[in-house]
Amino acid sequence: MATAGEEVPNKRVVLKRYVTGFPTEDAMEVVTGTARLAVPPGSSAMVVKNLYVSCDPYMRGRMTKHDRPSYVPDFVVGEFALQMGDGSTFLLCTLSFSAWDLTILWPPLVQILQALVNFGVCKVVASGHPDFKVGDLVWGMTGWEEYTLVPKPESFSKINHPELPLSYYTGVLGAVGQIVGQLAKLTGCYVVGSAGSDEKVNLLKTKFGFDEAFNYKKEQDLDAALRRYFPEGIDIYFENVGGPTLEAVLNNMRNHGRIPVCGMISQYNLEQPEGVHNLFQVVAKRVRMEGFMVFDYFSKYYQFEEEMAGYLKEGKISYVEDIADGLEKAPAALIGLFTGRNIGKQLVAVARE
């Protein structure tokens, strides 16, 4: 391990250009900068070594330049950029090592984006913060790079269950589809999954214990497929897809049904999103649709962590990961989410320890 203050090479995944339409790997680039494994004197920042980073569909939105501020800041193209705090950004985390002393000198500066950022599991290698010691295992919003300077360590959480595979902590808040269905089963629901390959359909039914699952790519008529599995209608649809799937679901909702809206992956790569034409069903069936974001529920995280750790250890929840090895494979792993290449939660192992 590098000694404190030493300057080391720092491989990172940067955004080369903003994306419209379907993203390709060459929108990103793996470059090598440098990192200093120390925090500025007097600072309460920390430096982490990144172990696992999560690949999530919502990152696609950050690869596009928006006219108006989005719910998360756009990524910044290139290797050096400043971003000022305006109160609307939700987490401040990645800071360039080549400008590391700016954390001290220029308080309004909140972020120098040099790499893509997302949730990851990390080990603390330097810290000026009383709550975080060298060697601590943590997770939080970090860079797609080997080392990240974290100006605000308070935004990170400790790994409270090191007896679980470390990598699970990248997915505890991200691997939505497989977890939601299993939690629904635990509460007694009849659960039907929709997936894009027979292999995944099989996994849903055998490994995750869904009551039914179907391959949406093989269904000529989604509406009919849903009617087949839900002859009396759907009480709860966990929305992660959008577009024509949502339309078919709306036609099959039951009166007073509920649609928590987590994401709409089918729409993220379209230059013009598809229209949903039957929203009147929301009235006819008195449906509640409500969007949510994990950021709004961080206060419940510890409760969730305990509950989920218990389920995992008791074998009540199964968890399947798809781990890409090394930052070089990170761009392909991210793109693969949109073709459905991954089986299970997609993440990148930056380093195993």
Added chain:
Amino acid sequence: MATAGEEVPNKRVVLKRYVTGFPTEDAMEVVTGTARLAVPPGSSAMVVKNLYVSCDPYMRGRMTKHDRPSYVPDFVVGEFALQMGDGSTFLLCTLSFSAWDLTILWPPLVQILQALVNFGVCKVVASGHPDFKVGDLVWGMTGWEEYTLVPKPESFSKINHPELPLSYYTGVLGAVGQIVGQLAKLTGCYVVGSAGSDEKVNLLKTKFGFDEAFNYKKEQDLDAALRRYFPEGIDIYFENVGGPTLEAVLNNMRNHGRIPVCGMISQYNLEQPEGVHNLFQVVAKRVRMEGFMVFDYFSKYYQFEEEMAGYLKEGKISYVEDIADGLEKAPAALIGLFTGRNIGKQLVAVARE
């Protein structure tokens, strides 16, 4: 007034053919049948003389033949049709006079539709029901005709405030736009109205006390108009329009904003409803959209009636009506809702007393 049991002419508005696209008056026809001003011996039905009937946009949906059951039954074309109870219809009310004794002989029969039906204010002219006496003023789901035999009088409510104009009772549950905005003002909201003519815009601001109002037909860019009136975003959008208006609103919602969905009048006459392309805003802004129907809240009706009667008598709520005189004018009055011809709550005076 006709004596009990007498057979009298009964003018009624019937649906001549099912409608696709924009409805025209000639989809309806005013015909004259007969009515008997008595109830079958031993029956608990009642016969009412219709005074005022309400014109509401949702009726458009009932003028189309649906493949699957809709939230309210489709109207039936022609002058005679039977409809059986399957548990999904919500109110059973209109019964043909020429087949009036079927109410006794054939209990599974729930409706013989001979006229369009909707909420109306009526006077009881014959009754076998202990709670309803001849001369009582009532309101409920009735026929677009002079006299209606009501097999289930329990679905009707008494007029508890005869000191108010009788016609108000057709609109108490229907004249949504003007009432919602005023109720919002009473609870302290900043209220902006959108209307389709300068005259209506003026009415919203002067008579109803909205803070602002604009003529959506004169706005080149609805998105920009909403940004102008809501620079910090919209907390609550009462949805009655749909389509491009909903899209513009979604772009301007505030985080955690709410959209009660009452109707989508802009979509009712389109053969293919317009798509809403930016539903992802529901996630990005954690918006709650929830459809509702008045039928689900009838248990709160008396509370609402008292509250509203109080506001009307104290002058805290203003109410504007647009009354068409006579059943002959009913088809035009109904169609006028979709061109925005009416100013205020549209109703038809079948008889004044």
